[in-house]
Amino acid sequence: MTTRWTRKDLLGLRELSADEINLILDTADAFKQVGTREIKKVPALRGKTLVNFFVEPSTRTRTSFELAAFRLSADVINISTTSSSLTKGETLKDTARNLEALHADILVLRHSSAGAPQFLANRLRASVINAGDGAHEHPTQALLDLYTIREKREKIAGLHVAIIGDILFSRVARSNIFGLLKLGARVTLVGPSTLVPREFEKLGVDVSYKIDDVLPSADVVNLLRIQHERQRREYFPGIGEYVRLFGLTKERAKLLKPDCLIMHPGPINRGVEIDSDVADGLQSVILDQVTNGLAVRMAVLYLCGGIAT
Amino acid sequence: MNQKKQNSSGVVPIMDGEAIHRVLRRIAHEIIERNPQLEKVVIAGIPSRGVEIARRIAAFIHEIEKIVIETGVIDVAMHRDDVGTRPELPVVRASKLPLSLEGRTVIIVDDVLYTGRTVRAALDAINSFGRPARIQLAVLVDRGHRELPIRPDYVGKNLPTAAAEKIRVQLKETDGVPDAVHLEKQ
Numbered sequence: 001m002t003t004r005w006t007r008k009d010l011l012g013l014r015e016l017s018a019d020e021i022n023l024i025l026d027t028a029d030a031f032k033q034v035g036t037r038e039i040k041k042v043p044a045l046r047g048k049t050l051v052n053f054f055v056e057p058s059t060r061t062r063t064s065f066e067l068a069a070f071r072l073s074a075d076v077i078n079i080s081t082t083s084s085s086l087t088k089g090e091t092l093k094d095t096a097r098n099l100e101a102l103h104a105d106i107l108v109l110r111h112s113s114a115g116a117p118q119f120l121a122n123r124l125r126a127s128v129i130n131a132g133d134g135a136h137e138h139p140t141q142a143l144l145d146l147y148t149i150r151e152k153r154e155k156i157a158g159l160h161v162a163i164i165g166d167i168l169f170s171r172v173a174r175s176n177i178f179g180l181l182k183l184g185a186r187v188t189l190v191g192p193s194t195l196v197p198r199e200f201e202k203l204g205v206d207v208s209y210k211i212d213d214v215l216p217s218a219d220v221v222n223l224l225r226i227q228h229e230r231q232r233r234e235y236f237p238g239i240g241e242y243v244r245l246f247g248l249t250k251e252r253a254k255l256l257k258p259d260c261l262i263m264h265p266g267p268i269n270r271g272v273e274i275d276s277d278v279a280d281g282l283q284s285v286i287l288d289q290v291t292n293g294l295a296v297r298m299a300v301l302y303l304c305g306g307i308a309t
Numbered sequence: 310m311n312q313k314k315q316n317s318s319g320v321v322p323i324m325d326g327e328a329i330h331r332v333l334r335r336i337a338h339e340i341i342e343r344n345p346q347l348e349k350v351v352i353a354g355i356p357s358r359g360v361e362i363a364r365r366i367a368a369f370i371h372e373i374e375k376i377v378i379e380t381g382v383i384d385v386a387m388h389r390d391d392v393g394t395r396p397e398l399p400v401v402r403a404s405k406l407p408l409s410l411e412g413r414t415v416i417i418v419d420d421v422l423y424t425g426r427t428v429r430a431a432l433d434a435i436n437s438f439g440r441p442a443r444i445q446l447a448v449l450v451d452r453g454h455r456e457l458p459i460r461p462d463y464v465g466k467n468l469p470t471a472a473a474e475k476i477r478v479q480l481k482e483t484d485g486v487p488d489a490v491h492l493e494k495q
Contacts, residue, residue, distance in 0.1 A: 004397055030384060030401035039437035042387040072387075302387070306398050 005303040009121040009128040012137035013178040021179060024299050025147050031302065032295035034071055045072035045305050048105040052078045053096075054131070055111045060266060061131050061140075064290075065108045068297035074106070074305070096120050106305045109133070127304040135169050140300055141265050142175030144293040146183065148285055149220055151292065152261055157184030162214050164190045164246060165224030165273055166235075168197060172265050173224060177203055188214050191224075191246055194235040211246050215255040222263045223248060223273045239272055248274045253281070261285050319494040323468060323476075326488035329449070332465035333362065336447055337369035339463050344414055347374060349442070351410075353381035354418040355431055356402050361482045362449055363418040381406040383417060385430035410439035416462075420478040422448040425459035450490060452476050468492070 003019040013021065034040055050069040052062050057080055069076045079099075092111075099107065108129045109117045114136035121128035132138040149156055161180050167173045167189050177200075180187050187205040189196050198207055208214050215221065226242060236242055243249065248262070253275070256262075262274070262284045270276040279286060324332075344350050347370065354363030360382055367378045383406070386399035407413070417431045428446060435444060447463035452470040470476065475493040479486050 027401055030387065030403045033403040033405075034387075034437075037437045038439050041437060043433065044387040044389075302401070303398065 010139055010300050010304055011117050011130045013139050013142055013175045018182045027299035028147050028295040031298035040071055043073045044302050045074040048074045048305055050074045050076050050106040051099050051104045052108045055081045064293045065297055068294055100124050100126055132171055135171050137175045138171040139175050140297055141172045142179045144296040146179050147292045147296050148289050159219040160186045160217050161220040162188045162218040163222045166195045168195045170224050190214050192236045218260055220261045226272050248278055250275050253278045321492040323492050324490040329488045333365050334369050336463045337366050347376055350414045351379045351381050352416045353383045355383050357483050358420040358480055359418045361480050383431045383434050385427055388430040388433040406438045410441040413441045414443040415441045416445045416447055418447045420449045421476050422451045422461055425455045425457040428459050429457055
C-alpha cells in the first residue's frame, strides 16, 4: 500500500478516495492491537493537545475520542456548549482562534451546523476532525462501520448493505453511503417515505419502503436511531406504527441470511428500531462497533495529528 | 565471493544469499548456547525484514533442536520519538507478542542496527506489553554510528560505514529478489 496520508483534517468521506479510506482502516488494525496490551498507551501523539469541542452534546462519541487521544499519549481538553463562551455570544471563529492561541494541535468538533468543521479547518493551523456536523457527515462513525464490516466479512465490495430508519436527518447515513459506494458495496435505504426521499437515488443507492423485500438479500443491516420526539410529531404517526412497518422485530430477523450482520450506531432504542433480543443476538455486532470506534479514532488522530506541519 | 568489487554506480555487494544463510544459522546456534530454556524465548522481529529474519532464525533453531520456538512482531512505528517531524508518517502495523511476558526472554530482531533509535522504540513497545525477564538483540548487520547506548547480543556482520553511505538489505520474501546486502556509497 503506497498511499500516503496528506490531509491535516478529516471533514467527511465524500472527498476521500477508496485508497485513503483503506489506509485509515489498515492503520486502525494496528491501533486495535494496542487495546489488548497491558499498558494501553503508545507515545505517538505525546505532547500534542487535543480539544474536544462539542457544541452539540454527546457523551459516547466524545468519550471515544477522549480515550483514543489518551491511548496515543495526547493531552485532552473537553469543552461542551453549556460551559463554553459561545453562550456569551463569542463567535465560533473567535472561540477556535482562542483555542489555537493555547497551541491546540487537534480540534474534534461536533456542531449542529453543516460545514462548521470546514469553516474552522480553513482558518486554523490545527487539525480539525468532524465528529458530526448537522445532518451532513459523521466520518468516524462511518469509518468504524466500514471497519466492522471488513473485519467480519473481509471485504466490502459486492456486499448488499441496507440502511434502515431516519435517513433524511442522518449524518451517519450520508457518511456511510459515501464510504460504502466508494468501496464497491450496493446500498439500499429503507424507511418511511417521509424520512427516505427518492432524491437519494441520485447518490447511486436504491430506495425501498418495504423492509421485508430488502432483508432477505442483505449482507449487512445498519439500523439508525429513531429520534422519538420530533419525528413522532411530524414524520410518522407513532412509534407503534414505525415498529410494525420498519422495526427489526424477532420475526423480521428470521428473514435475514444467517451470516447477515446487524449494526447500529447507538444508543439503541430497544423495542423500537430493534427488538431487544435481536440487539443481543449472535448476528449483532453493535458492541464490536464500539470497540472498533476506538481503534478507528486512534488511526484518524494519528494520521491527521502526526503529519509535520 | 565476498570480494569488495565496486561497480560504476557505487554499489558494493557485502553479502550474498549463502553468506546470509550462514550467519543466521550461526546466530541460531548462539541463541541456543546462551538460552538454556528455549521454551521461554520469544523471537520478535521488527517489520518488515526483521520479521522475516526472525522467522528464519526460528526455523534454524527448529532444525537444530527440534523445538518450535515462539515468534512475534514488534511494530515500532507508533513508538518512534520523531512522530510529527517527518514529512511522511511511518506505516503502523499490529504487534504480536504473547499475552504474558513474565519470566520470558524476548529477542528483538532487525536487519540493520544503526543509530539505535528503532531498537529504543522496540524496547518501549515491549514495555507496554509487560515486563520480560530479559531482552536481547539480534541484527543481521551492525553498521556503527550509535546515538544511544544500545548494543547487540548477536551480530551477523559488523560493517563500519560512513554516515553518508547506505546499507540495503534484500530478502526474497519481502523484496522479491534474491537475498543480498549491499553498501551504497554516495
